[in-house]
Amino acid sequence: MTKFVLIAALGAIASVSAAGPAAVILGTAGTFAILSKSGIDTVPTSVITGDIGVSPIAAAAITGFNLKLDSTNTSATATQVTGSVYASDYKSPTPAELTVTIGDMETAYTDAATRPTPILDLGEGDLGGLTFVPGLYKFGSDVTIPTDCTINGSSTDTWIFQVTGNLIMAANMRITLIGGAKASNIVWQVAGYVEVLAGAHMEGILLVKTAAHFRTGSSLNGRILAQTAVTLQSSTVTQPTQTDLRRILAQTADILV
Numbered sequence: 001m002t003k004f005v006l007i008a009a010l011g012a013i014a015s016v017s018a019a020g021p022a023a024v025i026l027g028t029a030g031t032f033a034i035l036s037k038s039g040i041d042t043v044p045t046s047v048i049t050g051d052i053g054v055s056p057i058a059a060a061a062i063t064g065f066n067l068k069l070d071s072t073n074t075s076a077t078a079t080q081v082t083g084s085v086y087a088s089d090y091k092s093p094t095p096a097e098l099t100v101t102i103g104d105m106e107t108a109y110t111d112a113a114t115r116p117t118p119i120l121d122l123g124e125g126d127l128g129g130l131t132f133v134p135g136l137y138k139f140g141s142d143v144t145i146p147t148d149c150t151i152n153g154s155s156t157d158t159w160i161f162q163v164t165g166n167l168i169m170a171a172n173m174r175i176t177l178i179g180g181a182k183a184s185n186i187v188w189q190v191a192g193y194v195e196v197l198a199g200a201h202m203e204g205i206l207l208v209k210t211a212a213h214f215r216t217g218s219s220l221n222g223r224i225l226a227q228t229a230v231t232l233q234s235s236t237v238t239q240p241t242q243t244d245l246r247r248i249l250a251q252t253a254d255i256l257v
Contacts, residue, residue: 020134020158024112024187026205027104028097029225033083033239035105038229039063042080043216046232050223050239051083055098059087064232105225109207112160112189125165128173138162142192145169148176151203155180159187159204166192171215174201183221184240196220196235205240 029035033050039061040052046064054061062085065078073091075084088095118138123130125139128147134157142165151159159181167190177183186204188194193211196202196218206212208226214235221238224230 018134018156018158019153020185021115021136021160023158023185024108024160024205024207026108026223026225028101029105029108030223032101032223032225033237034224034226034230035101036061036224036226036228036230037102038226040065040230040232042232043234044080046080046234047082047236048080048232049082049237051086052081053086053098053101055086055088055095055102057087058089059085062087105207106227108225109189109209109227112187112207113162113191115160115162118160118162132159134159136160136162138164140164142166142168145173145175145200148174150176150178151181151186152177152179153181153185155182156185157181158185161186161188161204163188163190163192166190167194169196169200169202169218171197172199175203177203182240186222194224198233 031051032053033048034040034052036054039054039057042064044064065080067076067078067085069076074094075086075090078085086094086098088098115136118136120138121140122137125141125143127143127145127149129149131150131152134153143163167188183203187207188204189207191209194206194208195213198216198218200218202220204222206222206224210228212224212226212230214232216233219236223239
């Protein structure tokens with residue numbers, strides 16, 4: 001019965017047309033609002049909707065949250081987090097599950113970084129005032145967002161931004177999604193650090209090789225998946241409410257194998 005239901009769902013999903021590159025498969029990393037290998041620090045009060053986790057570093061590297069372990073010691077809660085908190089030194093099965101999740105994050109980063117035939121250095125790395133249609137974009141230097149920019153496409157279209165340097169968003173600027181574009185379908189692969197300055201608003205999945213810094217009053221509709229540290233200063237991080245349809249397709253296909 002389950003297989004038939006899944007096959008019917010696959011048929012419906014496969015019929016949806018989409019522009020842009022094939023979706024980046026996040027795996028279990030796609031269940032976290034924030035994931036870090038080196039630690040998550042907040043200056044209260046930040047507001048996070050979704051789970052957060054650290055591995056291989058221990059829970060002591062999650063600072064500013066006033067964590068409270070649950071009765072099973074496999075996860076914790078925090079007043080700033082609508083969701084659960086996980087760390088590598090919590091009780092089994094959390095450590096093993098986090099190892100898989102970190103591996104999925106690293107695989108997703110490599111996938112996004114190695115996609116071929118992108119559009120090169122649009123705006124010479126200055127994204128201010130630009131509107132991005134679905135596609136694969138690569139920048140061979142730092143990328144700045146000094147003024148507002150726009151991402152335009154349907155709810156099934158996809159975008160990948162490959163950044164070989166840092167990604168810096170100026171204070172009080174914002175990325176606006178139009179035409180039905182979804183944050184869950186936008187991937188920023190950043191080899192350097194991400195810095196979102198005070199009051200700015202970011203959209204998309206951040207796959208970050210080094211640090212991610214969100215300054216006072218900044219916000220993100222998306223996920224922060226960082227291979228080093230994440231710092232928040234009274235920031236808001238909200239995981240996407242709609243999962244990318246082509247990611248569902250790939251994961252469901254794995255179930256059927």
